[in-house]
Amino acid sequence: MAVVFEKTKGLTEKPTHYCPGCTHGIIHRLVAESLEELGLLDKAVGVAPVGCAVFAYDYFSCDMQEAAHGRAPACATGIKRVHPDSAVFTYQGDGDLASIGAAEIVHAAMRGEKVTTIFVNNAIYGMTGGQMAPTTLVGQKATTAPLGRDENHCGMPLRISEMLATIPKAVFVERVSVHDVPNILKAKKAIKKAFEIQMKGLGFTIVEVLSTCPTNWGKTPVEALKWLKENMVPYYPVQNFRTPEEVK
Amino acid sequence: MARELWKGNEAIAEAAIKAGCRFFFGYPITPQNEIPEYMSLRLPQEGGCFLQAESEVAAINMVYGAAGAGARVMTSSSSPGISLKQEGISYIAGAELPCVVVNIVRGGPGLGGIQPAQSDYFQATKGGGHGDYHLVVLAPDSIQEAVNLVQEAFDIADAYRNPVMILGDGMIGQMMEPVEFVGVPKRQLPEKTWATTGLRGRENHNIINSLFIDPAVCETHNQRLFKKYAEIEKNEIKVEEYNLEGAEIVFAAYGTVSRIVKNAIKALEKEGIKAGLIRPITLWPFPKANFLKAADMPSVKAFMSVEMSMGQMVEDVELSVKGKKPVYFYGRTGGMIPTPKAIVEEAKKILGGAK
Amino acid sequence: MAGKVTFDENRCKGCELCTTVCPVKIVVMDKDKINIKGYHPATVKEMDKCIACGSCARMCPDVVIKVEKL
Numbered sequence: 001m002a003v004v005f006e007k008t009k010g011l012t013e014k015p016t017h018y019c020p021g022c023t024h025g026i027i028h029r030l031v032a033e034s035l036e037e038l039g040l041l042d043k044a045v046g047v048a049p050v051g052c053a054v055f056a057y058d059y060f061s062c063d064m065q066e067a068a069h070g071r072a073p074a075c076a077t078g079i080k081r082v083h084p085d086s087a088v089f090t091y092q093g094d095g096d097l098a099s100i101g102a103a104e105i106v107h108a109a110m111r112g113e114k115v116t117t118i119f120v121n122n123a124i125y126g127m128t129g130g131q132m133a134p135t136t137l138v139g140q141k142a143t144t145a146p147l148g149r150d151e152n153h154c155g156m157p158l159r160i161s162e163m164l165a166t167i168p169k170a171v172f173v174e175r176v177s178v179h180d181v182p183n184i185l186k187a188k189k190a191i192k193k194a195f196e197i198q199m200k201g202l203g204f205t206i207v208e209v210l211s212t213c214p215t216n217w218g219k220t221p222v223e224a225l226k227w228l229k230e231n232m233v234p235y236y237p238v239q240n241f242r243t244p245e246e247v248k
Numbered sequence: 249m250a251r252e253l254w255k256g257n258e259a260i261a262e263a264a265i266k267a268g269c270r271f272f273f274g275y276p277i278t279p280q281n282e283i284p285e286y287m288s289l290r291l292p293q294e295g296g297c298f299l300q301a302e303s304e305v306a307a308i309n310m311v312y313g314a315a316g317a318g319a320r321v322m323t324s325s326s327s328p329g330i331s332l333k334q335e336g337i338s339y340i341a342g343a344e345l346p347c348v349v350v351n352i353v354r355g356g357p358g359l360g361g362i363q364p365a366q367s368d369y370f371q372a373t374k375g376g377g378h379g380d381y382h383l384v385v386l387a388p389d390s391i392q393e394a395v396n397l398v399q400e401a402f403d404i405a406d407a408y409r410n411p412v413m414i415l416g417d418g419m420i421g422q423m424m425e426p427v428e429f430v431g432v433p434k435r436q437l438p439e440k441t442w443a444t445t446g447l448r449g450r451e452n453h454n455i456i457n458s459l460f461i462d463p464a465v466c467e468t469h470n471q472r473l474f475k476k477y478a479e480i481e482k483n484e485i486k487v488e489e490y491n492l493e494g495a496e497i498v499f500a501a502y503g504t505v506s507r508i509v510k511n512a513i514k515a516l517e518k519e520g521i522k523a524g525l526i527r528p529i530t531l532w533p534f535p536k537a538n539f540l541k542a543a544d545m546p547s548v549k550a551f552m553s554v555e556m557s558m559g560q561m562v563e564d565v566e567l568s569v570k571g572k573k574p575v576y577f578y579g580r581t582g583g584m585i586p587t588p589k590a591i592v593e594e595a596k597k598i599l600g601g602a603k
Numbered sequence: 604m605a606g607k608v609t610f611d612e613n614r615c616k617g618c619e620l621c622t623t624v625c626p627v628k629i630v631v632m633d634k635d636k637i638n639i640k641g642y643h644p645a646t647v648k649e650m651d652k653c654i655a656c657g658s659c660a661r662m663c664p665d666v667v668i669k670v671e672k673l
Binding site: 001002003004005006007008011015016018019020021022023024025026029180181184185214220221222225 | 606607614616617618619620623624642655656657658660661662663664665666668669670671672673
């Protein structure tokens with residue numbers, strides 16, 4: 001019996017606390033598998049955000065740090081500068097990265113920090129119960145936008161990947177999704193490539209992953225995948241925005 | 249090493265390098281700019297890394313990452329910038345990470361001014377961030393002492409896995425004084441087996457974290473921190489007692505103000521008034537016992553805390569003296585500096601009143 | 604029977620994502636069973652139809668499913 005698929009050593013044994021059907025679990029797996037397959041688990045250091053993924057330090061089997069809300073890229077900068085040969089990644093949600101941590105991510109990219117950011121965009125604040133995020137879609141309801149996001153009141157959602165792709169040292173910028181198996185496979189490829197580029201020391205790498213939040217979207221897990229495909233993908237096109245010449 | 253003339257900020261930076269600090273993350277703010285500037289030139293020469301962060305908030309979180317990765321790391325700023333770092337400092341204390349934070353204090357509040365002040369005493373010693381925690385706070389009165397204290401600060405930080413603050417003021421940062429980089433006694437320090445270096449063959453993964461979602465665990469963690477703080481209070485108090493013998497009035501002053509007070513003491517002596525000084529060098533842990541002992545001295549009629557603030561350390565003096573003798577305050581702030589003459593007048597007013 | 608899937612049932616949160624991606628539609632929720640978390644865990648009754656494509660395992664957010672090929 002050949003094993004086609006089994007749990008990666010990059011994840012610990014601890015079951016996750018995520019809500020049923022929340023795709024954080026899939027994204028954790030893709031990051032952990034990538035590190036394992038690239039032989040990087042032994043020198044990886046991950047930085048967990050504040051948000052639903054705040055307990056990620058218990059789920060990844062490599063060394064981890066828990067950063068203050070929005071500050072994971074700064075924390076990762078400190079780690080990578082101390083251990084330049086390590087594989088450093090931040091795992092952040094849209095509240096953490098696109099809101100309070102917007103300056104940190106822009107400047108980590110500006111400096112070309114040789115780290116990989118996994119940016120999970122689920123268009124809402126999950127852990128705190130469904131508030132509007134910078135990535136919340138126009139018209140999408142949230143506990144702080146009860147009638148739906150009004151663009152005249154609080155603007156349009158932030159397209160982080162497109163923004164960061166304008167920064168010279170952000171050498172690899174790709175948006176992926178996990179709403180179906182083909183997309184999951186592509187997401188894995190992008191995440192793995194980001195780590196490879198990091199280890200080549202070419203510059204800052206980020207993979208934005210469109211993700212679901214069944215609980216705060218008020219949908220079943222299966223409906224949430226469908227909602228993501230029909231509403232988020234049109235506004236957040238799934239594509240590569242930048243790849244270094246050396247890797248093309 | 250011969251004695252050389254050094255500017256305070258630069259001497260502080262060089263002292264950090266001498267102590268093995270190889271990582272510095274800072275941000276421009278007057279009057280501490282020479283520290284990051286100096287580090288930006290010298291650290292790379294020592295195989296270290298200097299980064300100017302996008303904000304003080306980012307800088308302190310870079311310190312968190314680097315300290316968590318096992319490095320000797322420092323940051324510096326001035327009052328408003330230190331306010332921005334408070335959340336990060338609370339995380340660093342909560343995650344028990346060693347680092348050195350330098351505050352070259354300027355007039356406040358708000359944008360305040362850029363001249364020297366001591367109005368960040370409460371922030372430094374009572375905790376400017378959230379939660380129960382303490383920094384060891386060292387207050388040099390000269391550039392030579394600053395150099396010595398900075399070097400020792402890294403050992404204290406590593407010994408207790410705790411952030412240490414150097415609380416100077418604009419004068420400490422901007423003055424030039426003769427300095428000799430004499431080594432400080434090295435402490436026996438444990439290996440940083442807890443650091444996130446990457447597993448590199450290690451069995452269990454290391455986690456740097458200050459989140460304890462279970463309240464019972466969070467409380468236990470707090471209690472463990474406070475056992476550590478009790479150890480620090482027992483072992484690390486630094487204080488100077490000056491001219492206390494037969495003193496009628498005992499001044500309390502730290503940093504550069506203590507030197508002005510010493511001049512006032514000499515002037516008072518010429519007028520036949522015996523005055524002494526207790527100079528806390530560690531603002532936390534505060535030398536309570538020294539004040540209590542002085543309060544029991546029959547000759548002592550009153551205490552006076554002299555600060556470049558509206559009165560902050562005076563409260564700790566009052567707490568220490570426990571009402572045994574009256575405690576007064578005299579201060580200038582906003583960047584204004586008290587003069588010996590004014591201090592003498594204040595003292596005479598009190599003693600006159602107290603006779 | 605080309606493939607075999609095993610479910611670490613107590614990790615399953617009953618989200619049903621796996622049931623939507625099986626090309627041969629054999630992954631179902633086991634209505635006769637409740638796991639430790641109180642969910643009906645996912646299962647496969649007609650194992651002989653399994654083609655060991657691994658889609659169910661890749662869609663699962665909780666690494667519940669192991670897939671083997673004969």
